[in-house]
Amino acid sequence: xxxxxxxxxxxxxxxxxxxxxxxxxxxxxxxxxxxxxxxxxxxxxxxxxxxxxxxxxxxxxxxxxxxxxxxxxxxxxxxxxxxxxxxxxxxxxxxxxxxxxxxxxxxxxxxxxxxxxxxxxxxxxxxxxxxxxxxxxxxxxxxxxxxxxxxxxxxxxxxxxxxxxxxxxxxxxxxxxxxxxxxxxxxxxxxxxxxxxxxxxxxxxxxxxxxxxxxxxxxxxxxxxxxxxxxxxxxxxxxxxxxxxxxxxxxxxxxxxxxxxxxxxxxxxxxxxxxxxxxxxxxxxxxxxxxxxxxxxxxxxxxxxxxxxxxxxxxxxxxxxxxxxxxxxxxxxxxxxxxxxxxxxxxxxxxxxxxxxxxxxxxxxxxxxxxxxxxxxxxxxxxxxxxxxxxxxxxxxxxxxxxxxxxxxxxxxxxxxxxxxxxxxxxxxxxxxxxxxxxxxxxxxxxxxxxxxxxxxxxxxxxxxx
Amino acid sequence: xxxxxxxxxxxxxxxxxxxxxxxxxxxxxxxxxxxxxxxxxxxxxxxxxxxxxxxxxxxxxxxxxxxxxxxxxxxxxxxxxxxxxxxxxxxxxxxxxxxxxxxxxxxxxxxxxxxxxxxxxxxxxxxxxxxxxxxxxxxxxxxxxxxxxxxxxxxxxxxxxxxxxxxxxxxxxxxxxxxxxxxxxxxxxxxxxxxxxxxxxxxxxxxxxxxxxxxxxxxxxxxxxxxxxxxxxxxxxxxxxxxxxxxxxxxxxxxxxxxxxx
Numbered sequence: 001x002x003x004x005x006x007x008x009x010x011x012x013x014x015x016x017x018x019x020x021x022x023x024x025x026x027x028x029x030x031x032x033x034x035x036x037x038x039x040x041x042x043x044x045x046x047x048x049x050x051x052x053x054x055x056x057x058x059x060x061x062x063x064x065x066x067x068x069x070x071x072x073x074x075x076x077x078x079x080x081x082x083x084x085x086x087x088x089x090x091x092x093x094x095x096x097x098x099x100x101x102x103x104x105x106x107x108x109x110x111x112x113x114x115x116x117x118x119x120x121x122x123x124x125x126x127x128x129x130x131x132x133x134x135x136x137x138x139x140x141x142x143x144x145x146x147x148x149x150x151x152x153x154x155x156x157x158x159x160x161x162x163x164x165x166x167x168x169x170x171x172x173x174x175x176x177x178x179x180x181x182x183x184x185x186x187x188x189x190x191x192x193x194x195x196x197x198x199x200x201x202x203x204x205x206x207x208x209x210x211x212x213x214x215x216x217x218x219x220x221x222x223x224x225x226x227x228x229x230x231x232x233x234x235x236x237x238x239x240x241x242x243x244x245x246x247x248x249x250x251x252x253x254x255x256x257x258x259x260x261x262x263x264x265x266x267x268x269x270x271x272x273x274x275x276x277x278x279x280x281x282x283x284x285x286x287x288x289x290x291x292x293x294x295x296x297x298x299x300x301x302x303x304x305x306x307x308x309x310x311x312x313x314x315x316x317x318x319x320x321x322x323x324x325x326x327x328x329x330x331x332x333x334x335x336x337x338x339x340x341x342x343x344x345x346x347x348x349x350x351x352x353x354x355x356x357x358x359x360x361x362x363x364x365x366x367x368x369x370x371x372x373x374x375x376x377x378x379x380x381x382x383x384x385x386x387x388x389x390x391x392x393x394x395x396x397x398x399x400x401x402x403x404x405x406x407x408x409x410x411x412x413x414x415x416x417x418x419x420x421x422x423x424x425x426x427x428x429x430x431x432x433x434x435x436x437x438x439x440x441x442x443x444x445x446x447x448x449x450x451x452x453x454x455x456x457x458x459x460x461x462x463x464x465x466x
Numbered sequence: 467x468x469x470x471x472x473x474x475x476x477x478x479x480x481x482x483x484x485x486x487x488x489x490x491x492x493x494x495x496x497x498x499x500x501x502x503x504x505x506x507x508x509x510x511x512x513x514x515x516x517x518x519x520x521x522x523x524x525x526x527x528x529x530x531x532x533x534x535x536x537x538x539x540x541x542x543x544x545x546x547x548x549x550x551x552x553x554x555x556x557x558x559x560x561x562x563x564x565x566x567x568x569x570x571x572x573x574x575x576x577x578x579x580x581x582x583x584x585x586x587x588x589x590x591x592x593x594x595x596x597x598x599x600x601x602x603x604x605x606x607x608x609x610x611x612x613x614x615x616x617x618x619x620x621x622x623x624x625x626x627x628x629x630x631x632x633x634x635x636x637x638x639x640x641x642x643x644x645x646x647x648x649x650x651x652x653x654x655x656x657x658x659x660x661x662x663x664x665x666x667x668x669x670x671x672x673x674x675x676x677x678x679x680x681x682x683x684x685x686x687x688x689x690x691x692x693x694x695x696x697x698x699x700x701x702x703x704x705x706x707x708x709x710x711x712x713x714x715x716x717x718x719x720x721x722x723x724x725x726x727x728x
Contacts, residue, residue, distance in 0.1 A: 016726065082564075
């Protein structure tokens with residue numbers, strides 16, 4: 001890797017107007033006041049990229065990640081020279097090809113062949129240079145049969161493939177890629193990745209903007225994470241991805257907590273209803289909660305019941321006992337119900353139900369099914385449902401909690417009011433992840449990938465530091 | 467600005483390709499294809515001839531045969547007005563090029579002007595055929611002025627096209643008002659009447675740059691006698707160079723805003 005810098009951004013800020021439409025108040029200001037954007041009051045403008053500096057050494061693959069609207073694409077456009085920074089400097093060494101929008105500038109009425117030539121000329125080629133590469137472009141795009149048809153007859157995949165093929169055959173020193181790998185089918189995506197790998201081998205610089213953290217970890221030598229136009233982390237991709245994921249998790253946690261708080265408030269405001277008022281169908285569901293999940297499709301979230309026994313609060317707690325909404329698959333979780341009886345009751349059952357987003361009941365049980373006898377209850381108390389390992393596949397889950405009589409008469413039923421998310425590094429399928437291990441013997445040669453091994457090591461590290 | 471202006475010749479290949487694309491795309495899918503470039507001016511001529519020789523006859527003795535007189539003015543006017551309407555919309559219509567690709571935006575209005583110039587050239591054989599049909603005496607020396615007039619018109623149109631393209635991005639209203647302005651401008655130019663008919667308003671007519679272009683075309687191709695309008699033509703030529711530079715300056719000054727506003 002040479003020490004030469006291919007791309008350098010120094011204190012780059014890009015300010016956009018907040019509202020669309022008229023850019024200039026008057027024609028005079030349009031003509032005389034080029035710095036108008038800089039003079040705007042802060043309320044009418046926002047910084048898509050704020051004081052961003054980074055340098056990409058020549059020959060490296062550099063990843064840029066971040067949420068939607070974090071300024072990734074703006075940064076890319078600044079590097080490409082499509083927009084100019086409001087302040088700061090951008091310098092790029094060598095010929096750039098930007099895969100920002102594939103096939104931008106294709107004219108629908110004329111043939112793919114002619115469009116390839118025109119596109120190539122737009123990218124700075126001469127006709128002869130394109131003619132030399134033409135066959136390779138068509139072959140790469142897998143378009144041999146359609147190259148003479150007008151571009152308007154192409155499927156979107158064909159269009160993108162051809163655009164990609166032209167851009168990649170420009171043979172740039174610096175390749176800017178914005179989230180374009182989603183263009184083709186699996187096969188084509190692999191081909192694109194191979195092409196990137198070839199670029200890398202030949203010592204070219206790639207700036208890759210993507211949401212695919214996987215790609216960043218696999219491909220990039222270095223990465224940065226942008227959030228709200230600012231650099232949050234920079235350096236080793238695995239580390240940056242880790243930091244990013246942690247923050248995403250936290251944001252999700254906050255989001256879920258907020259929506260839970262909203263649900264709780266709605267619950268607190270819900271009027272008491274006598275059990276008899278509850279539609280027959282719904283009260284039947286409660287009884288059947290553990291056996292017949294289909295009926296559960298019907299009921300919407302809500303709360304009902306006569307409230308002789310009331311569930312006054314629900315908390316999901318993680319392994320350290322603090323309330324949380326995002327859990328790692330396999331880690332312990334407990335569901336805490338704060339309950340109160342306004343009058344003395346003897347016949348009462350507590351139940352819980354876990355549902356995934358499709359409404360499938362993943363698990364349901366209650367104290368009666370598990371052969372607990374109820375005795376006199378008056379006043380307040382806490383009920384805990386302790387799960388040793390949350391062996392669910394990653395996804396979003398909703399929770400039902402209920403207090404009712406053995407015969408189904410409902411004291412307090414909270415339907416799908418609590419949401420939590422299960423996270424995992426693995427993306428396995430189904431609902432339930434049994435504790436498992438693989439074992440191989442004989443001639444089967446199977447080892448963990450480097451990445452998995454590294455992850456496990458990192459996890460061990462974390463565990464030991466905690 | 468000068469730096470960017472110096473880059474312009476490097477875009478020759480790009481401009482040429484885009485002009486060809488424009489022409490190819492325009493008639494793609496139509497049965498008659500390129501023939502439309504001939505048929506369109508011909509139909510235009512037929513309509514105007516019908517209106518001004520039969521419906522409301524123009525009996526100006528200086529403008530006979532009337533169809534030929536009018537054609538000398540309408541052909542360059544069509545180039546001019548079509549260029550301006552297309553150029554004013556060119557940046558918006560090609561928004562994806564400006565927003566997503568590193569692309570020299572000034573190429574777009576220039577391509578609009580040049581593509582319409584090609585249409586103008588394709589109309590010339592029809593004009594020539596009419597000239598021969600009516601057996602007009604054409605002075606070869608005068609004909610040498612013809613390319614000069616075309617060149618002046620090219621500069622004039624390009625200057626305006628750059629200004630309109632740049633401003634329309636910010637003031638979309640221009641697109642709507644422009645077609646009306648062009649209609650007004652058409653009637654304010656001695657194309658369907660001779661300037662001699664409007665002698666008492668000649669002061670106003672002279673303020674209109676296109677008047678001098680139209681008169682130049684008419685003197686070279688239609689009227690008898692020597693080409694006496696050359697002084698005006700040179701003046702307009704000088705003005706057009708200035709307009710082109712001013713247009714480019716404006717276009718260049720607003721350049722950074724296109725990608726954001728388009």
